[in-house]
Amino acid sequence: MHALTVTWSQELARYGIRTGTVAPGFIATEMTAAMRPDMLERISSSVPLKQLGEPDNIAQSVAFVFENDYFTGRIIECDGGLRL
Secondary structure, rough: OHHHHHHHHHHHHOOOOOEEEEEEEEEEOOHHHHHOOOHHHHHHHHOOOOOEEHHHHHHHHHHHHHHHOOOEEEEEEEEEOOOO
16 A cells, blocks of 8 residues: 555656555444444454544545645554554
8 A cells, every 4th residue: 555655656747746645443333333242342342542443534634645745745643543
């Protein structure tokens, strides 16, 4: 993912196109809500912040990419400190 984001940023910059990637961690969605409670607890406890992220956390990261005209070629890891 990193190499592709960087390559696109270098190739597309001449056209005024910026690139950015948001890499979400475990997020509270309908899919995670359907999980068994013990599995959900195991996942939550593996995240340093001890909770799942919310969809709004990802939306804020995406908004940052769009709003910052100097941001390009990077990845925002919005994962509560979990490094996969």
